[in-house]
Every structure is written in C-alpha cells, then in structure tokens.
Amino acid sequence: MHLTFIRSLIVIVLLLPALTSWSQESPDSTKTKKKTSLTRKAYNQGLKSITVRKKKDTVRNESAIKANAIYEGKIIRNIYVQIVGLERSIYDSTRKTKKIVTDVADALHGSTRESVIRNHLFIESNKPLNPYEVADNERFLRDLDFILDSRILAEPVPGSEDSVDITVTTRDVFSLGFSVGGTIPTSPEVSVYDVNLLGRGQRVGFTGLMEQGRTPPFGFATSYRKSSIFGSLANLELAYSQLNGGRSYGQENEFAYYIRLTRPLVSPYSRLAGGLEFSNNWSKNVYGDPDSVFLDYNYKIRDAWIGYNIGIKRELSNRNRHMVSMRLFKGFYLDQPEQEEYKAEQRYNSKQGILGQYTFYRQNYYKTRYVFGFGRTEDVPYGVSFSVTGGYMKQTYQDTVRVQAEEGKDSLQSVMRRVYAGVEWLGSFANRNGNFFLFKAQLGSYFHNQAAEDVILNTSASYVTRALNLNRYKMRLYLVAAYAQLFEQKVGESIDISDSEVRGFDADSVSGSNKLRGRLEAVVYTPWTLFGFRFAPFLGFDHAWINCDICETERVSVTGISAGFRTRNENLIFGTMEVRVNYVLETPVTPAQFSFEFKQRLRVKNTGRFVKPPSLVRY
Numbered sequence: 001m002h003l004t005f006i007r008s009l010i011v012i013v014l015l016l017p018a019l020t021s022w023s024q025e026s027p028d029s030t031k032t033k034k035k036t037s038l039t040r041k042a043y044n045q046g047l048k049s050i051t052v053r054k055k056k057d058t059v060r061n062e063s064a065i066k067a068n069a070i071y072e073g074k075i076i077r078n079i080y081v082q083i084v085g086l087e088r089s090i091y092d093s094t095r096k097t098k099k100i101v102t103d104v105a106d107a108l109h110g111s112t113r114e115s116v117i118r119n120h121l122f123i124e125s126n127k128p129l130n131p132y133e134v135a136d137n138e139r140f141l142r143d144l145d146f147i148l149d150s151r152i153l154a155e156p157v158p159g160s161e162d163s164v165d166i167t168v169t170t171r172d173v174f175s176l177g178f179s180v181g182g183t184i185p186t187s188p189e190v191s192v193y194d195v196n197l198l199g200r201g202q203r204v205g206f207t208g209l210m211e212q213g214r215t216p217p218f219g220f221a222t223s224y225r226k227s228s229i230f231g232s233l234a235n236l237e238l239a240y241s242q243l244n245g246g247r248s249y250g251q252e253n254e255f256a257y258y259i260r261l262t263r264p265l266v267s268p269y270s271r272l273a274g275g276l277e278f279s280n281n282w283s284k285n286v287y288g289d290p291d292s293v294f295l296d297y298n299y300k301i302r303d304a305w306i307g308y309n310i311g312i313k314r315e316l317s318n319r320n321r322h323m324v325s326m327r328l329f330k331g332f333y334l335d336q337p338e339q340e341e342y343k344a345e346q347r348y349n350s351k352q353g354i355l356g357q358y359t360f361y362r363q364n365y366y367k368t369r370y371v372f373g374f375g376r377t378e379d380v381p382y383g384v385s386f387s388v389t390g391g392y393m394k395q396t397y398q399d400t401v402r403v404q405a406e407e408g409k410d411s412l413q414s415v416m417r418r419v420y421a422g423v424e425w426l427g428s429f430a431n432r433n434g435n436f437f438l439f440k441a442q443l444g445s446y447f448h449n450q451a452a453e454d455v456i457l458n459t460s461a462s463y464v465t466r467a468l469n470l471n472r473y474k475m476r477l478y479l480v481a482a483y484a485q486l487f488e489q490k491v492g493e494s495i496d497i498s499d500s501e502v503r504g505f506d507a508d509s510v511s512g513s514n515k516l517r518g519r520l521e522a523v524v525y526t527p528w529t530l531f532g533f534r535f536a537p538f539l540g541f542d543h544a545w546i547n548c549d550i551c552e553t554e555r556v557s558v559t560g561i562s563a564g565f566r567t568r569n570e571n572l573i574f575g576t577m578e579v580r581v582n583y584v585l586e587t588p589v590t591p592a593q594f595s596f597e598f599k600q601r602l603r604v605k606n607t608g609r610f611v612k613p614p615s616l617v618r619y
Helices: 002-024 037-051 066-071 099-108 114-119 131-142 400-405
Strands: 075-084 147-156 163-172 176-183 187-194 202-210 218-226 235-241 254-263 272-283 298-310 321-335 351-368 378-398 413-430 436-448 451-464 468-470 473-487 511-525 533-548 555-568 576-584 593-602
Touching (some): 066 131, 066 147, 131 147, 131 163, 131 351, 378 436
Antiparallel strands (some): 147 163, 176 187, 235 254, 272 298, 321 351, 413 436, 436 451, 468 473, 473 511, 511 533, 533 555, 576 593
C-alpha cells in the first residue's frame, strides 16, 4: 500500500508542472518573435563563443555566470531562441561545411524545433534574472543528447534601465547514428538510432543481432525516450529487449521490458526531483544449453524515489542547499536458478528496502575544454556534498548452516532483516589555471543483533592537470588513487579487481577484503582531422594490490599497461570511439594477458548531478 501511494505521488509530482504550464500557456507564447538589433548582438556573441576555435586555443577555466552577472536582478522581458544549423563548424566559424554535405545532412536530420528548446527552459519572462540559474539552464541544454553546445546571453532593453531580453543560442548535433558490434561475421550486432526524431526531442533506437547457434538466430531490442514531457523536465523511457537490456543481474541472456520516468534536479533553484521504474526480466535459453547448466530465473524490479530541495529562496549567490529524499526498492525473484551453488550468490536473491537520505550540497561550474571532449564547451563541477543515509533492508540468502544441520534438506532460504546506515562526502575543486581535483569518501554498514555487518569503506582521489599547450597540441594528465575495504563480511560479495580498474585484467578467482589501486594516464589532443574526426592518442599505467582470500599468495599485485587513441566528430551523435591495446603482466595466480578493445559511445560529459537517489555504499 505504501509503495503504491509513493508511486502515485511521484507520478503526480513529476507531471503536475507540465500540466499546469500547458493549461496556462497562451497562444501567443509559442509564436516566434522577431529579433531586435540588440538580441541579434547577443545571438552573434553566443554563436561566436560556440563556433570559434583559434589555432592556439589557450584553454582556461571561466566561471559559468561571468557573461550575465552584471544583469543580476533585472526583469526578463522576452526570451528569444536561435538554433544554429549543421552548416557551421564548431572548430572554426570561418569554415563552413560543403553544401552537398549540408544538403544531405538536412535531408536526413530534423532540426530541433523552437518549442522543444523552450520546453527545456526553466528561466521565465517577467521574473528577475538570476545569473546562476541562467548558467544552470545553459548547462542543462548542453547536456541534452541532441544539443552540441548552447549559450544564454542577456542584453538591456532599449529605453529601460531595469529590463533585459534573453537570447538562447543552441547548436544541433547530427542526430542519426549507428554502431556495429558483436563478432563479425559469426554474430554481428547493428544498432541504429535517432536522438532527435523529427526535431521533437524524441529518441528512438533499434538493435539487431544475428548469431549462429542462437535459437531463434535473430534477436533485437527497441527503445523510445521523450525528453521533458510537456515542458515538465521529466523524461519518459520505454524499452523491450532480448539482448540483456534493462538492469541485467544474472549471467544468462536476459529478455526484459521496462518503463522509466525521471525528473532530475536541474538546478539548486528547483524544488522537486524523483524517479520511477518498473522492469520485468527473465533468462532465455537461446543457446540450447542443457537444463543442468542453464540458469532459469525470473525477477522483477520496482524502484521509486522522491526528493525535496530546501533553501531555494535564499540570496542568489548562496548556493547552499539541503535535500531530503526517500526511496523504495524491491527486486524480487519469481523463479531462482535450480543449481544450489548459484542460489548462494547475492544477485540471485530477492532484496527490498526503504532508504531515507539527508544531503547538504553546494555546487557550481567552470566552463572549459579538452577534458573529455575535443574542443566543445565542457562543464566541470566544483563544490562539496555531504549525505547521511539510513534505512531498513530485507533480503533472502542461502543458509548453509541450516542446510548442514537439517538432514535431508537440499536448499534452505533464510530472510535477513537489517538496519542500514551510511555516510558520504564528495569534494571537487578547480582553479583558473585548469587543474581539477575530486575526492570521495564513503562508509556504509548493516546492523543486525547489535553488531555491524558487511561494512564497506570506499575512498578515492582524482587529479586532472591543466591542459598544456604544445603548439597546436593539448595534453592532460589524469591521476587516480583509490582504496576499498570490506569488514565483518556476512552475505556481501567480496572485493575484486574489475576490468575498468586494471584495463584488460580478467580473473574471477582474485577477490578479497581490501584493495588499493592507482592509475596514471596521459592524453594528447591533436589538430589532426579525418572527415571531421579528431584524434587523441593516450598511454596509461594501472596498478592494483588486493589481499586475496582464496589465493595461495595472500597479497596479489596486478600491473597493466595500455595504449591507443580516441576519436570523435563533435558534430555527430556517434560518441567517442576508442581503440585500446592492453597488456597485463603475469601474477602469481594469473598468466600474462594481452587484449585488443574497440569501444563506442564512451562517456564524454562529466557535469555531475546536484543530488542522486538514496543508495547503498558500493565499492
């Protein structure tokens, strides 16, 4: 009953702003307004800052509010929207795309409609200008899949001392994309998608897999996503998959269908955030494995959260906020695997609980370039966040003690009910020279029978150097150090070394209770171009130490070296592609490992979030 009530409440909260603004919108509000000479000036300034990249291109950090700070408190009269087409290069406004290329792109690509941009604005006419909120809205637009860059600039209204007009300038991305994966020619996998169908902020995607030995040989996944429904800033996603889509927990090929509704906290001046997810998932024996080997299971996920932001009425420059939030989660198995050894694994057991969280946060942004992108504007967060989480968890587990004690019993499940508590501190800092620092410390524990169980300590520190100018080249160094430890293990999974921590490392048999790791990577952003794609070669060094509980050697040290290059065309939606060669040195428990990787659609944005749903501490 409580879960049903919370779900209904979240749906109402997420869609109420949309319905209210929709019903009150006047017919004239959607009309395109003619620009005055001053707003044209603002548009030209925004266009220049989006497209112009000088050869030297000295990289520096710039406060996100710098451009509009002098207009703080003035009344916003008109909001104009100007969308830049694909014909302009983001690297150099003097270089225009060849007409034949532009004509083909325009025929395939639907330019973003002005109404879609307006649906993603939370600054309003006839209200005082808040330069911090304007900067938040500019960053929010820049984070959209179908927008490459954006600028929001104010200009005084002629004859008025207390009014300004706002010009919103955005630059589209070519919204059609595809990817090829799998193993060619035996099992090719092809994905096609449009992140801005008909220019309406809709994403549709289809993935097909043709694989020998699969029954049926063809599998597919399809999805639909609508951004900011009716201007509510809430996003709707629907999907069906035969290819491990959704939240796939098990090791078999999973089918799934799910629906997600999310409303992020787009600004510290917004009041509400939340999310809702329904997902059904089941394993399918598409490879004809024997019944004794195939893991036959079926589980459902129900997840809902809501958060309330406190402090939005403070002085504009005061970004200190408090968020209180609550989350209900239920992941339950209708059918477990029949194999006893897998029933003992935590991922094949039901888990449900309720979490409450208090968060204090203060976050601002710098605008810079050449952190993850290849010349576009990037938003780097800086500030602090501290959260305290408490809750109640209920989970099933395989009780091996009872199995051994009760003769004739093959399988006995027990239910563990435990209180949970956790704390987290995040600190990110930046200076105007272009150096960035990020620190994280987390501690979480369950409590049962007045004792702490499955206690996790997780800490990390990251450092990104300023972009060094080497003639027309840019170079950054990335350094990471992290430590994790598990105390009083009861049913929690042991700590292991993942492939993302030591690139190319693969060993399921190396796990323990504590881990120390580090990474050093150098990336060079070059001026080289090929059909609009830019290149960034890199060289990385990874090292990790883990006390292995199941190895003959108590302490295992793993060292990896990787090299390759990343490439991206900022005008396309394909994302960053990476070619990487990995070599992991021999260890006392694993042989030397060599691997070649090709990845597509790597994460290329690092704006972070003001708050996140209440969650458990994980390593």
